[in-house]
Amino acid sequence: MAKLYVFGIGGTGSRTLRALTMMLASGVECKFDTVVPVIIDPDASAADMSRTVDAMTRYMKVRKSLDFNSANENRFFKTEICPIQDMSTFKLTLENTENVTFRDYMKTNQMDAPSKALINMLFSQANLDSDMVVGFKGNPNIGSVVLNQFSTSDAYKAFSNNFEEGDRIFIISSIFGGTGASGFPLLLKTLRNDQTSQHWNYIKNAKIGAVTVLPYFNVEQDDNSGVDSSTFYSKTKSALAYYDRNITGNNSVNALYYIGDSMLATYKNHDGGSEQRNNAHMVELYAALSILKFASTPDNELDGRTQTYEYGIDTNDEDIKQVIFKDLGPETRQLIQKPLTMFLLMNKYMKSALSSQYKYQPWAKDCGLDENFFTSQYYADLVKFQDAFRVWLQELDDNKRSFKPFDENRVIPLFDLVNGAKAHKILWPLHDLFAKNYALMDSFLNTNWPKWNKTASKEQKFMEVFYRATNKLTLKKYNF
Amino acid sequence: MEFFSLFYQLNVYGQDLFYHLKGWDNGMQDFVAANNQFPTIWLVTFLSAVAMFVVFYYILNHPRFNKFWHWLIALAVLAIGIFIWSRGLVLADITGASMHPVDPSLNISADNAMMFGVYNAVLSAIFFLFFSVIGRFGSKNCKNAPWKSLINRK
């Protein structure tokens, strides 16, 4: 069972991993059974990272009670997400960055004079004085130094020990930030060149893909902050040049995906910490799609020269303000439209109808899903995950450009919730003609499923019945 | 023909009414098959119960109309309908407005008609209950009405 190791560097990495987690939870297909996310971010308290880690942790908790053998059809939470074996966290810890200025990190006071002079030339005073607890604040030059310690870290050792032949690696980074911009090439160099770790030879020859996210947001001008978005483009240009020589030019990645946007949202200028919490953006969603694309590309197509890809949406309107499923290309639509809709329907039912219906509906009674089940820890975890999913969708909607595939707060008629998709009326059987909205969902949930696994656990049955019902429902209502 | 009148043996609504419905002909001083109304009455009662059963469980089969009291509503509609029809049938016989007027030698009043309506309503309810218990398992939304079924555990 090959694993896909996904390194998410910096804020963009975290947010992309969050998007990936949401998609995998909804059952979007991933050709790798196991995804091992590794977050590289010296900013220990970055809100994006903690949200992502929360989501992944909860994902794991929910998934632990589920069973994916051939008797079960459910694909929600199908792909396994787990940290590197032997590690208890998703985060790759950077040593010596806490409460330490860059100057101290570099141990400039131990340097001889010429070295000191060089340091002063390369790095501004501000840089040298900056403390790195929140990352490199958009300064790849700092990041490139600090992140060099990769290969000696415990996490990397654990990664290498567990890496097997056939596993693949994917790296997410932004080209314009601080952490991502510096970390990506460094990480890549380490992966391809290191010969000290245990399975360095597997790693060296493994298929590596990467997505590099070009600017897609601004920050508000703030002189007190170390982050200045007017420098994003210039930094992008210089990074791209570097990549051309040292990444794609020497084929050290097998596939490189580019994604960015011209319409820029403006975020509040927080230079890190628990306040650097940017709303989810569809660019991160597409970046996550590149991971899935990479996962599904066969080995022989990744041989030889670096394959480069650029993502685009399928619309004539360059200034489109709100993107819906119809505006996505057929491949993307095929991949995410149905699972996300199914997951959202499940979510909405759980929030709005379940508490009043589970006592009466056959789907709950026959499976023995009673009050005990709905007050269990498992259910609470699932609900929390669902809530995070809704928040994520809402953020995508609120952002510029907005991604609003669903009118997710719609109540009546319920099935108009997919923007741009017309819900068909179900005429047969007759009782489905009479039932509307959540009642229709109940009707589908109550179906007498063939090949039902009677021996499954309650957790499994719950997920199974919702998967099958929303699967059939989306087919009948929307024909997808 | 004996089969149908078996369901109406219980002497609750008046023995004279029983004889009349069974087809008592005063001229023949015996029951005449042509006047026996029990087959019709039984069939209407039985088939109405079956129809209500089919409608509730398989045509309407509505996930929001599948609780115990909804089943009771269906039962009540059936019983009331049968009550009205049965009572009306007997009253028509009493007033002579039907094909089977009551012979003057028999003592049948509007009270008997009402009791017969009640009796037949109860009978229809029993039929409905019977079919509900044995035939509901194929109904995906209503199989737990009137109470949880032990079969079909998933």
Next chain:
Amino acid sequence: MNGYVNGGTSTFQQVVKEYLSGINNAGFASAVNYYYVGSKITSKGNDLNNYITKLTPSSFGAAGGGATTDIGGLFKTILGNMDSNTISIFISDCIISPGSNTNTAAYARGQMTDVRDAIVSYTNHYEDLACLVYQFDSEFNGRYFDYQNHPRKVNMQRPFYIWVFGHTAHVAMMKLQYVPDKDFKVAPIRNQWIIFNTPLSALQDNNKYGLLLPNTAKNGQYVRKSGTELRTIQKAGDNYRFSFGANLLTAQFLMGDDYVEDTRNYKQMIGKAVKEKFYGEIEKDFNQSSPFSEIFRVDSDSPFQKGTFSLAFIPEVPDWAYECTDTDDRMFNGANDNKTYGLNNIFEGVFNGFNNGGHINILAQFDFEIK
């Protein structure tokens, strides 16, 4: 018998002439032969006038012989000389005279036996037999021999009897159609009786009988399951009761309403054995549209036993036969003026003839299932 004839004007002669000429007029007989019966049978040809109108005491006495004849013997003679195509009409005073016999009781029983044997002998041979008897009164002026055979002069009204024997169908036709009762205009029929051994079901088309509805206190409290099945008989008033109707129309015509509605003629049967007399009432069914002619109400002090209840119509010796039986005719004192000595023995003999050797003369039977 001499006292009854006086050359044509006695009631006896008139009645007999009326009856016999009625028979001639009906023209259903291929031949009519008249006889006098005494110690021997004397043919009197075919002329009715000669036979009866021109009769005088002397010619009657000469022809018939003066001796008293024993009735039993006469029955034997008559029944012994006829077949199923014959109707025999026997006219007599039917007095049983023991004569010099001191054991009058034994003589009477002997007469009874003879009559019985006559009947049995005929029915053994020809099976079907009906015996019809009319009782009339006529002037009697002449010598009357009492039971000890002592004569005395008597001038008063005295009964005489006309017996008709023959196949039930023929006798029934005579009684109902050819010479019906209403044709007796000269003198009224005082009493009559008919007994026969053909079941009513063979005589009439509709033999319907069935339980009535228990809708009145009169009919009883029970559940009528069918025409012959009933359940849960409950007390109605003082006793347990159920009611049924039966069609005895032909019997009514032949035997008269009173006889048919006399409960003495009905017995409850167990299997083929007579169990007990009928307790209850019988009355005419006045319901025009009803198929029944009589309504029977069966009563019981205690609950009816479950099983088969059978009621059989077994005609008995009529009451009037006993009422008209004289036990001492040495003197007519007013009370016994119109009685006939030993009459009951003849009737009992006829009855026993029809109910001989364990055979019970059931003319109709009504069976019900009580559950």
